[in-house]
Every structure is written in C-alpha cells, then in structure tokens.
Amino acid sequence: MSATSRSGGARSPGLIPPPTRADGRRAAPALDVTGLRKEFDGRTVLDGIDLHVPEGTVFSLLGPNGAGKTTTVAILSTLLAPDGGRARVAGYDLVRQSESVRSVIGVTGQFAAVDPLLTAEENLRLMADLAHLDRATGRRRTAELLDAFDLTKAARRTVGTLSGGMRRKLDLAMTLVGEPRLLFLDEPTTGLDPRSRRTVWETVRRLVDEQRVTVFLTTQYLEEADHLADRIAVLDRGRIVAEGTADDLKRRVPGGHIRLHFPDRAALRAAAALLDSGTADPEALTLRVPGDGGIPALRAVLDVLGEAAVPADRLSVHTPDLDDVFLALTGPGTHSEEHAR
Structure with a gap:
C-alpha cells in the first residue's frame, strides 16, 4: 500500500469542507454507506451493503474469506471505485470528494508497512515528509507519536530489530502522522502473538477513548472484535447478514x-x-x-x-460466543478473497 493511501496528510486549502449543522458541528457520522456494490469479472463481491458508523467508535466487520471485507476497506479508502451505491466518509462524498476523503483517513493492512532498514524515528519522519508537514511540525509530531505509543526508547533502533508488536505499534503511529479522523484497520494483528495482540488492542482503544478517532476494523480473530468493537456487522457472500453489539449478536444464536x-x-x-x-x-x-x-x-x-x-x-x-454467531450466520468461505487484498 502506498504511503499516500495510508494517511492523507496535511489539509489542502482547496478541499471541500464537510457539511455542518446550524450549530456549526459536523452533521454526518464518521461513515455512512448505502447500497454499496462491487463486481469482479462478473462475480458480485459486494451486493448492496449498508453501514452506519458513529464518530468516536470502533466498528468491526466480520466474515469468512471471500466475504468482501478487504474490498469494502479498499473502496471506502478510495483505493477501488464502487460499482454502485453511495458513501460518505467523515461527511465527504466518497466518489465526488475522494481527495477530501483521503485527507481525513488512515489505512493500515495486515502487515506492518515500515522500512526495516530505517529507525523507528526515521520511519515517522519519512511519513511526515510524505504528508507535507514542515520540518518543525514533523519533528514535533514524531516525538508525540513515539511517546504516545511507548516507542521513545526504541526510537533509534532499526525497525528490523523490533518485535512484531512494536513494529505494529509503529505502523499504527505512522498512520496517525496526518491526524486522521477515521482509521481503517484491515486485520491489524494477523501474525502477532497473544501478548502483542493485546498491546495493539490497548493502543486502538486508547485512540478511540482519548482522541475520538473512529476505527473501522476487519479481523479474523473473533475475540478481537468482542474485545474492541462497539458494534459488529457480519458480512457473508457480499451481504450484511447481521449487525449489532456483540451481546446483541450472541442473543440471536440458540x-x-x-x-x-x-x-x-x-x-x-x-x-x-x-x-x-x-x-x-x-x-x-x-x-x-x-x-x-x-x-x-x-x-x-x-x-x-x-x-x-x-x-x-x-x-x-x-x-453463545462470537464463534457460535460466526458459524451460525455465515456459510463456508469461498477461499478466494478478492484481489484487493
């Protein structure tokens, strides 16, 4: 994933402001999606899904391989064009205001997109440069993020010497250089050991609770969704088959x-x-x-x-736990997760 796609960076004066209410506050939720559709080679991957994500919450999208999770993230982060439907991201129209959308989102995928030959500090400064921050602002932001993610002591270590959990924390920190309002985390703890996974969970929850960042999470770990998500949607064969809190979904299963x-x-x-x-x-x-x-x-x-x-x-x-929910509400995966992955 390119650096520019993971964090939109500095605000451009030409960007269209999001709609506001009469009292001056933003009128739209962090994410509002209606009838989103996508096809690949005649195969329907997303079949008219609806999503509504309030600001300052964690929303998790669950589903088997091939359900359409990664395609959903790719479309909502402007990496793929939808074939139908409407979406507003932080108040901006996904298609007509894609540049503005990119300015307010951060995206991180399954694997930490960091340069193993650079230090943690150098990786963050590089991202600040790509986000068009001036030198002083970039250095300040780098120091803030190293401190916020408990990476100050590792700042001058090359990334290749860091643990998987530390690399993932650095990856998240790099995504936040441009101060996004909405984070797309596509299976962010894949391959991490349980301790590192919980470290990432704590970091994500702190971002939401302390900074009101909105998180859109896809994950293969049902415990992760249960632990982090305020609301969960289950995606199967391109359709949302259930949505609610973890407790709501558990009550639906005998x-x-x-x-x-x-x-x-x-x-x-x-x-x-x-x-x-x-x-x-x-x-x-x-x-x-x-x-x-x-x-x-x-x-x-x-x-x-x-x-x-x-x-x-x-x-x-x-x-019932989320394992029971997942098995009851979804069919077997197609094992051909869309090529956007």
Whole structure:
C-alpha cells in the first residue's frame, strides 16, 4: 500500500469542507454507506451493503474469506471505485470528494508497512515528509507519536530489530502522522502473538477513548472484535447478514441458557415441575433452562421459583460466543478473497 493511501496528510486549502449543522458541528457520522456494490469479472463481491458508523467508535466487520471485507476497506479508502451505491466518509462524498476523503483517513493492512532498514524515528519522519508537514511540525509530531505509543526508547533502533508488536505499534503511529479522523484497520494483528495482540488492542482503544478517532476494523480473530468493537456487522457472500453489539449478536444464536443449582433433589424436582422447559441433571442437582441470559429472562425464572418458595443456591448464565454467531450466520468461505487484498 502506498504511503499516500495510508494517511492523507496535511489539509489542502482547496478541499471541500464537510457539511455542518446550524450549530456549526459536523452533521454526518464518521461513515455512512448505502447500497454499496462491487463486481469482479462478473462475480458480485459486494451486493448492496449498508453501514452506519458513529464518530468516536470502533466498528468491526466480520466474515469468512471471500466475504468482501478487504474490498469494502479498499473502496471506502478510495483505493477501488464502487460499482454502485453511495458513501460518505467523515461527511465527504466518497466518489465526488475522494481527495477530501483521503485527507481525513488512515489505512493500515495486515502487515506492518515500515522500512526495516530505517529507525523507528526515521520511519515517522519519512511519513511526515510524505504528508507535507514542515520540518518543525514533523519533528514535533514524531516525538508525540513515539511517546504516545511507548516507542521513545526504541526510537533509534532499526525497525528490523523490533518485535512484531512494536513494529505494529509503529505502523499504527505512522498512520496517525496526518491526524486522521477515521482509521481503517484491515486485520491489524494477523501474525502477532497473544501478548502483542493485546498491546495493539490497548493502543486502538486508547485512540478511540482519548482522541475520538473512529476505527473501522476487519479481523479474523473473533475475540478481537468482542474485545474492541462497539458494534459488529457480519458480512457473508457480499451481504450484511447481521449487525449489532456483540451481546446483541450472541442473543440471536440458540443455545443460551440459565443453569440453576439446587441444595437437594426435592428442590430440583419441584423446580423442574415449575419450569417444564428445563432439562434436569439429578446427579449434579442442576436444571438447565433455555434463555438468552438477559435480565427479563433471568427475572422470570427467579420469580417463578420465588413464588413457589423453591430454593436455588446458585445460578450461572451461559450465552453463545462470537464463534457460535460466526458459524451460525455465515456459510463456508469461498477461499478466494478478492484481489484487493
């Protein structure tokens, strides 16, 4: 990916300002997409998807290989032209105001786009030059980012000697040189060990919480989406098949239940008679009652037991995880992820 595509850099005086409300604040969300379409060689890769991402949030796009995730990022970051639909990025029209779009976004892919022969500091200064920052501003921005990403001690080490997690942090820092309002992170922790992955998660969350940067994340790690994303969309065969918070999506998948434990078999039998949808385990003294794990379902079960004075000494709530959601909502991947990857 070219340096100019990963960060738009300094604002040009000729760029069209985004629309504003009467009170002077920006009217548009960070990302607003309607009916986005793309075909390759007669094959539909994106089949009219809609996306709405509020400013200052993390939005994650999940899907199997070939679902269209990378194509979506490539289009929304102006690297590919859409075949249909409309999109506004930070208030700018994706097609008519593509230069303005590039000025407010940052893009990083699956592999750290850093020069291994340069130091961390030199990589950042190079990006500042490419972003057309003057020398003083570039040096200041470099120092700020080295400090923000805890890379000051490694500033003069060549990148080839850094760990994978440090290289990924440097890659993110380079993406932020031009102070983008929206970051596209396409599988940013691929190939990292669990410790480095969590370091990147902490960095991303801090950017959102402290600087109100908006993050559009694609990932193959469902735990990553569960940990980071405010909202998640599931993309399958070019269509959005589900969208919501992680908890919303988990509640859509069967298998959630409340497990009640009783002090003796008499209490278990009484509870099983009252809650006839439950499955009793006399040896474990437990009753498994189907439910989504939400407060209304939990209250309903406890109210039934309370009114009949049936004692339960403990309970636990079991809900499906994102693995269950992913498997339930998506088909097998096509294993031919679009050539934009």
